[in-house]
Every structure is written in C-alpha cells, then in structure tokens.
Amino acid sequence: MNEDNARFCLLAGLILLYLLCGAAIFSALEHPFELRARRLWKQQLDNFTQRYRVNLGALHTLLRQYEEANGAGIRVDVLRPRWDFSGAFYFVGTVVSTIGFGMTTPATIAGKIFLIFYGLIGCAATILFFNLFLERIITMLAYIMRWCHERRLRCAGVGVVSSREESSGEEDSLEGWKPSVYYVMLILGVASVVIACSASTLYSPMENWSYVDSLYFCFVAFSTIGFGDLVSSQRQQYESQEAYRLGNCIFILMGVCCIYSLFNVISIIIKQTLTWIVGKLVCSGRHQSCSCCRPGCRQKRLKRNTVQPISSHCPAGRHRYMDGSVETVCDSETDAGAVADGVYVGRRLSGEMISVNEFMVSNKVSLALLQKQLSETAHQGPRQSYSHQNGFSGGVGALAIMNNRLQETSVDRLHK
Amino acid sequence: MNEDNARFCLLAGLILLYLLCGAAIFSALEHPFELRARRLWKQQLDNFTQRYRVNLGALHTLLRQYEEANGAGIRVDVLRPRWDFSGAFYFVGTVVSTIGFGMTTPATIAGKIFLIFYGLIGCAATILFFNLFLERIITMLAYIMRWCHERRLRCAGVGVVSSREESSGEEDSLEGWKPSVYYVMLILGVASVVIACSASTLYSPMENWSYVDSLYFCFVAFSTIGFGDLVSSQRQQYESQEAYRLGNCIFILMGVCCIYSLFNVISIIIKQTLTWIVGKLVCSGRHQSCSCCRPGCRQKRLKRNTVQPISSHCPAGRHRYMDGSVETVCDSETDAGAVADGVYVGRRLSGEMISVNEFMVSNKVSLALLQKQLSETAHQGPRQSYSHQNGFSGGVGALAIMNNRLQETSVDRLHK
Numbered sequence: 001m002n003e004d005n006a007r008f009c010l011l012a013g014l015i016l017l018y019l020l021c022g023a024a025i026f027s028a029l030e031h032p033f034e035l036r037a038r039r040l041w042k043q044q045l046d047n048f049t050q051r052y053r054v055n056l057g058a059l060h061t062l063l064r065q066y067e068e069a070n071g072a073g074i075r076v077d078v079l080r081p082r083w084d085f086s087g088a089f090y091f092v093g094t095v096v097s098t099i100g101f102g103m104t105t106p107a108t109i110a111g112k113i114f115l116i117f118y119g120l121i122g123c124a125a126t127i128l129f130f131n132l133f134l135e136r137i138i139t140m141l142a143y144i145m146r147w148c149h150e151r152r153l154r155c156a157g158v159g160v161v162s163s164r165e166e167s168s169g170e171e172d173s174l175e176g177w178k179p180s181v182y183y184v185m186l187i188l189g190v191a192s193v194v195i196a197c198s199a200s201t202l203y204s205p206m207e208n209w210s211y212v213d214s215l216y217f218c219f220v221a222f223s224t225i226g227f228g229d230l231v232s233s234q235r236q237q238y239e240s241q242e243a244y245r246l247g248n249c250i251f252i253l254m255g256v257c258c259i260y261s262l263f264n265v266i267s268i269i270i271k272q273t274l275t276w277i278v279g280k281l282v283c284s285g286r287h288q289s290c291s292c293c294r295p296g297c298r299q300k301r302l303k304r305n306t307v308q309p310i311s312s313h314c315p316a317g318r319h320r321y322m323d324g325s326v327e328t329v330c331d332s333e334t335d336a337g338a339v340a341d342g343v344y345v346g347r348r349l350s351g352e353m354i355s356v357n358e359f360m361v362s363n364k365v366s367l368a369l370l371q372k373q374l375s376e377t378a379h380q381g382p383r384q385s386y387s388h389q390n391g392f393s394g395g396v397g398a399l400a401i402m403n404n405r406l407q408e409t410s411v412d413r414l415h416k
Numbered sequence: 417m418n419e420d421n422a423r424f425c426l427l428a429g430l431i432l433l434y435l436l437c438g439a440a441i442f443s444a445l446e447h448p449f450e451l452r453a454r455r456l457w458k459q460q461l462d463n464f465t466q467r468y469r470v471n472l473g474a475l476h477t478l479l480r481q482y483e484e485a486n487g488a489g490i491r492v493d494v495l496r497p498r499w500d501f502s503g504a505f506y507f508v509g510t511v512v513s514t515i516g517f518g519m520t521t522p523a524t525i526a527g528k529i530f531l532i533f534y535g536l537i538g539c540a541a542t543i544l545f546f547n548l549f550l551e552r553i554i555t556m557l558a559y560i561m562r563w564c565h566e567r568r569l570r571c572a573g574v575g576v577v578s579s580r581e582e583s584s585g586e587e588d589s590l591e592g593w594k595p596s597v598y599y600v601m602l603i604l605g606v607a608s609v610v611i612a613c614s615a616s617t618l619y620s621p622m623e624n625w626s627y628v629d630s631l632y633f634c635f636v637a638f639s640t641i642g643f644g645d646l647v648s649s650q651r652q653q654y655e656s657q658e659a660y661r662l663g664n665c666i667f668i669l670m671g672v673c674c675i676y677s678l679f680n681v682i683s684i685i686i687k688q689t690l691t692w693i694v695g696k697l698v699c700s701g702r703h704q705s706c707s708c709c710r711p712g713c714r715q716k717r718l719k720r721n722t723v724q725p726i727s728s729h730c731p732a733g734r735h736r737y738m739d740g741s742v743e744t745v746c747d748s749e750t751d752a753g754a755v756a757d758g759v760y761v762g763r764r765l766s767g768e769m770i771s772v773n774e775f776m777v778s779n780k781v782s783l784a785l786l787q788k789q790l791s792e793t794a795h796q797g798p799r800q801s802y803s804h805q806n807g808f809s810g811g812v813g814a815l816a817i818m819n820n821r822l823q824e825t826s827v828d829r830l831h832k
Contacts, residue, residue: 100641225516266540
C-alpha cells in the first residue's frame with residue numbers, strides 16, 4: 001500500500017470516527033426535544049379531536065392530504081407561488097448550486113426526468129464556476145499579500161533582506177514567495193463571517209428569525225447543505241420585495257463562493273495533517289525495520305527512490321533519531337531523496353512535517369515566521385524538485401489550483 | 417482583461433442564461449400541477465370543515481401545529497425516530513456530504529450552533545475525501561486504459577507502432593500517453609448509471625416508489641442536491657432492516673463519489689469549450705487589430721509572450737486565416753509561442769481549439785482517434801512546454817488532479 005492509499009484510508013477512517021462522534025453529540029442534544037415535540041403534538045391532536053368530536057381517522061386523512069399539498073408548496077399561511085418565473089428561477093438556482101432546499105420540488109414525471117439532465121450539466125458548470133472563482137480569489141489574495149510582504153521587507157530595510165537571503169541560500173527571498181495557507185484561510189474565514197453576519201442582519205428582521213437562526217440559515221445555505229427548514233424569501237409579500245430578492249440572491253452567491261473556497265483551504269490543512277501522520281507512521285515503521293536491518297526494507301526504499309540510495313543514510317537517520325529530533329530523520333531521508341531522480345517523497349514529507357510540527361508545538365510562532373520557514377525549507381532543494389513537490393502535494397482539487405496559481409503568479413512576476 | 421477573466425465572465429453569463437432557460441422550462445412544466453394541487457387542497461379542506469362543522473380558524477391552528485411537528489420529524493404515518501443514534505448518524509452523513517435532505521434538522525439553539533462548527537470541519541474533510549477518491553479512480557482508470565491501449569498497439573503489430581511513432585515525431589507513442597477525457601467521462605457516466613439503476617431496483621420495492629421516482633431520488637441524493645421530498649430509509653420498519661440501511665449507506669456513498677467525479681470530468685469539457693470560445697474571440701479580435709497594424713496590438717503581444725515575437729507572424733496568420741483554416745492561424749501563433757519563453761497561451765489554445773472543433777464538427781470521429789490527435793498535437797512541441805501547458809490548462813479543481821495524476825502515471829511508468 002503506497003502513501004497516497006494510506007492517506008486515503010486514514011481519511012476515510014477519521015471521517016467515520018467524526019461521524020460517530022457527531023451522531024452521539026447530536027443525539028444527546030436533540031433527542032429530548034424530539035420527545036417533547038412528540039408529546040406536544042399528541043396533546044394538540046387529542047385536544048382538537050375531543051373539542052370538535054372529529055373522527056381521528058378522518059383527521060389523519062386530512063393531515064396526509066396536507067402533507068401532499070405541502071409537497072406542492074402549499075401552506076396555511078400563503079407562501080409565494082412556487083412555479084411562477086421568479087419561483088422557478090430560485091428553484092433552478094438551488095439545483096445548480098446543489099443547495100437543494102426542497103421548498104420547491106418537481107412533482108410531474110416530466111419535471112423529474114428533465115431535472116436529471118438539467119442538473120447534470122448545471123451542477124458541472126457551477127462546480128467549474130466555483131473553481132474558477134477560487135482561482136480568481138487566490139490570485140487576487142496572492143497579489144495583495146505579496147505586495148504587503150514586499151512593502152514590509154522594504155520597510156525593514158536592505159540589511160534584513162540580505163540576511164534573509166543569506167539564510168535561504170542563493171535564492172532571492174521573494175523568488176517563489178507564496179502566501180501562507182493559514183493566512184489565506186484566515187482571510188477567507190473573516191470574509192465568510194462578515195458575509196454571514198451582514199446577511200443575518202438582513203434576514204433577521206425580514207423573515208422574523210432570531211439572529212442565531214439567521215446565522216444557522218446562512219451556514220446551511222452557503223455550505224450548500226440546504227436543509228430547507230428555514231428558507232429565505234418565501235413569503236408572499238415583503239417590504240421592497242424586489243430589492244430583497246436581489247439582495248438574497250447576491251448574499252447566497254457570495255456566501256456559497258466564499259465558503260466553498262474556505263472549505264477547500266481547510267481541506268488543504270487537513271491533507272497536510274494527514275500527510276504528516278502518514279509520514280510519521282512510515283518514518284517510525286521504517287526506522288524499526290532499518291534497525292533490524294532486513295533486506296526487504298532497503299528493497300522497498302529502492303523502489304520508491306528509483307535509484308540506488310546512499311547506503312549510509314539508514315544508520316545515520318537512526319543515529320539522529322536517537323537524538324530525539326524527528327525532523328532530522330526526515331532531513332536525512334531528504335538528502336537521499338535529493339540525490340535520487342524519482343519522486344521526491346522524502347522531501348515532501350520533510351517540508352510538511354516541519355510545517356505541521358512547528359504549527360502544533362507552538363502557537364507563539366507567528367504565521368509569517370512559519371511561512372518563512374516553510375518557504376526556506378522548500379527552497380533548500382533544487383528548483384526542479386521544488387516545483388515537482390508542488391505539483392505532487394498540490395494534486396488535490398483546489399489545492400492544485402492554489403499551488404499552481406500561486407506559483408504562476410511568482411513566475412509571471414519573474415518574467416515581467 | 418486577460419483570458420482567464422474573460423473565461424470566468426463568459427461562464428458566469430452562460431450559467432445565468434442556463435438558469436433563465438431552466439426557470440422558463442420548469443415553470444411551464446410544473447405551474448399547471450401547482451394550480452391543480454392548490455384547487456385540490458382547497459376542496460379537501462372545504463369538504464372536511466363542512467362535514468365535521470369545524471371552525472376553519474381552529475383547523476388552521478392545528479395545521480400550523482402540524483407543520484411545526486413536521487419540522488421535528490413527526491408524521492401521521494410514524495417514521496423512524498429522528499434522533500436516536502442511527503437517525504443522528506444518517507443526519508450527520510447528510511451534513512458532511514452536503515446532501516442535506518432536511519428530513520432531520522436540529523431544533524435546539526445548541527444543536528444549531530454546534531452544527532455550524534461541526535459542518536465546517538466535516539464538509540472540508542469530505543471535500544478532501546471526494547478529491548482523493550477522484551485521484552484514486554483516475555489513477556486506476558489511467559492504468560487500465562493504458563494497459564488496454566498497450567495491448568491494442570501490440571496486437572496491431574510493430575509496423576503500426578513504428579508508423580505511429582513516425583507521425584508523432586521523435587516521441588514514443590506511449591510516452592506521455594494520457595487517456596481521453598471523453599473516455600473517462602464515458603466510463604464514469606456508465607458507472608453512475610449502473611449504480612443509480614441498481615440502487616433504484618433496491619429502493620423501488622422497499623420504499624414503494626415508482627422506478628422513475630427512485631431514479632430521481634438517486635440523482636438528487638448522489639449529486640448532493642438533496643431536496644428531501646423523497647428520502648430513503650425513513651419508515652419505522654423494513655424487511656431485513658439492518659441490511660437495507662447498510663445497503664442504503666453504501667449506495668449513497670458510491671453514488672456521491674461517482675457523480676462528483678462525473679461532474680468534475682464534465683466541468684473539464686465545459687472548460688475546454690469555454691477556452692475554445694474565448695480563444696476564437698481573441699483570435700478574431702487580434703486578427704482585426706493586426707490587419708489595421710496599430711502599435712498597441714504588438715505591445716500587448718509583447719507583454720503576453722514576454723519576448724520579442726517574430727515580426728512576420730501577424731501577416732502570416734492573417735494570410736492563413738484567409739484560407740479559411742482557423743486552426744492554422746492558431747498554429748502560426750503557436751510557433752511564436754514556442755519561441756517565446758513565457759506562458760504558452762498560443763499552444764494551449766491551439767490544442768484545445770482543435771479538440772473541441774473536431775469534436776463538434778463531426779460526431780463520426782471516434783473518441784480514440786480524437787484522443788490520438790489531441791495527444792499528437794500536444795507532442796509536437798518540446799516536452800517542457802507540454803508539461804507547462806498541462807499545469808496551466810489543468811489549473812482547475814479536478815482537472816488539475818487529473819492532468820497531474822495522469823501525467824504522473826506515465827512518468828512513474830517510465831522510471832520503473
């Protein structure tokens with residue numbers, strides 16, 4: 001089993017664990033309310049049947065009919081029409097964005113069949129739209145953060161720059177500069193919170209929801225979960241209705257784009273953590289097999305690095321491991337990897353292990369410093385391996401976009 | 417405005433148009449049914465009030481109470497408990513996958529606030545899971561298709577191989593071989609249909625849904641739209657309940673992964689089409705500005721290619737354009753681009769223009785042939801520009817994964 005597969009299985013296992021924990025917590029939080037609601041409804045039904053001497057069976061039939069009518073979007077308190085043009089537009093918006101509130105659903109067979117084909121193209125186009133949006137926003141953030149970084153360097157003076165250049169070897173301190181993923185997450189997180197709070201300030205008075213309910217609706221809508229227990233812009237009349245509908249659309253669009261980007265950035269960090277865990281397992285596993293000097297161990301390494309590794313690196317790694325420094329073990333592996341012509345797994349592990357390790361050990365380390373360290377770690381190797389490393393560890397979804405995009409930005413600058 | 421921005425705006429415009437058309441069609445399909453349902457419900461309500469002499473206001477109050485009870489998951493025909501452990505597990509599954517049926521929703525404030533933080537991490541982890549799954553499935557498909565391709569070449573004999581080598585220049589016909597995106601789409605499409613049909617065969621008798629309804633449910637669930645008008649495994653009792661619940665989970669997991677991959681592959685094709693359209697617009701726009709020989713035109717080109725372009729390529733391109741061959745114009749630009757050290761936009765446009773053009777002009781061209789042509793077009797340039805081109809045009813979401821992954825597969829093979 002290679003490391004990509006190991007990471008995939010580890011992630012699946014962790015998600016399962018996360019689901020089990022979540023189920024237990026939600027069950028504890030919500031189960032008492034469910035029982036109370038059930039008792040309340042039974043009492044209300046009893047009251048009604050006793051007072052009006054209605055046959056319970058007939059009432060049940062009516063309630064079933066009401067459920068069916070609900071499915072067609074009919075409520076006691078009249079809602080906006082479901083399938084006039086503006087209602088249908090809201091509906092298709094929830095389809096292509098995969099929000100799927102379900103306040104409106106096709107009831108005819110023709111509508112259902114059409115939905116399948118319509119959704120297939122629409123969802124694919126919207127995924128592309130979100131990805132292109134992510135690309136645009138990361139490019140923009142990279143430019144802005146780069147500008148800030150340059151300005152900071154200039155303010156700090158030439159002396160500092162030269163000492164940094166010294167520490168990062170022959171590389172210019174701005175060459176290959178990339179904004180930290182933590183910074184990008186912070187910015188997107190703040191943007192999401194700002195959008196959600198602004199939207200809630202709009203929804204709260206317009207829909208008569210509490211502020212917490214509005215925030216909850218914003219999260220459920222923006223993350224494209226879309227339960228449909230709360231749906232905005234459903235009543236028949238609002239004050240300044242057209243403006244509200246437009247504002248609703250814009251808020252949902254902005255929110256979905258922003259949260260989609262945020263999810264992808266968080267998923268990078270999760271991936272780094274996974275790579276670090278897998279790397280640690282591989283490291284310790286290899287360390288053990290190295291110390292007992294089985295031939296299988298070396299053979300496995302041979303296959304991974306594709307050329308003859310330096311014969312002394314295993315004991316050296318072990319020796320350094322005895323000193324208690326995990327990074328150093330991996331650095332020794334990195335040296336072997338740098339000599340090899342194959343896939344720079346060692347180097348990749350090294351860079352990401354240092355990053356996560358540092359991040360977890362001390363929160364005192366500023367993000368800027370961390371980014372600097374990461375950047376320097378990456379720059380220690382030859383340029384070729386650096387870009388390969390990015391292409392490789394950057395091979396996942398938005399991560400790829402970001403690494404590619406950020407790198408491109410630097411390359412563009414160099415050529416200007 | 418550069419081409420990336422142009423493509424983004426073009427996509428946004430096309431999606432808006434798609435939404436407007438969809439809204440019109442759905443409105444036409446569903447509006448009559450809505451009116452009928454409204455009339456039917458009014459009639460049912462009238463019948464009930466007349467027959468049992470119930471005050472309409474009191475009945476409305478009861479129905480409002482029923483709506484509230486509905487929100488807590490209570491129905492006349494008793495459903496499975498919402499918030500026991502298995503119900504809560506189903507719920508968190510719909511949260512992290514962003515399906516969000518809404519058959520179960522948190523009702524307490526604590527539950528709602530917890531959901532926001534729980535969903536934030538859970539959705540990010542699941543996006544990563546889907547992306548890693550996509551990576552795995554593409555790797556697998558690439559290996560299988562490569563194996564088939566090699567076998568086909570071997571069966572066809574050495575003579576054919578050598579003639580193909582001749583046609584693709586100095587490159588080995590397997591070096592840099594990548595499976596066609598159309599093939600991958602076809603395979604994923606077939607897999608999705610098979611999963612949806614198998615799942616429908618299970619759901620249809622278990623839930624008493626028609627087969628079309630089951631297919632519709634499968635699409636809505638697998639695409640993570642999740643309206644919630646039809647939700648599987650909601651009744652209190654089923655035959656062999658545990659097996660059905662497990663099967664339901666597995667089908668939804670497989671379906672979601674498969675459709676997610678399919679969406680991403682379709683989004684690649686949409687992106688290629690967009691790039692082709694933008695390229696065509698740029699080509700014709702440039703042709704016009706070249707023919708009037710303004711200095712601004714050349715300056716713009718300078719910036720894009722980053723080195724002095726060949727001074728004669730503009731008239732040459734125009735000349736070739738007069739011959740009526742769009743591809744040739746872009747080939748002449750490609751020549752300029754190949755000389756330049758910058759971003760190989762010309763080459764990228766060329767490859768994708770030919771691909772989409774060929775695909776649209778004739779459906780008779782087999783996909784294999786098309787792939788061959790695409791591959792050959794890409795191989796005409798130097799290796800370096802080829803990989804850069806992939807990194808660039810592959811800068812979007814799953815597209816990047818696929819291009820990276822497929823290329824890696826080839827590289828791995830070469831090094832073995």
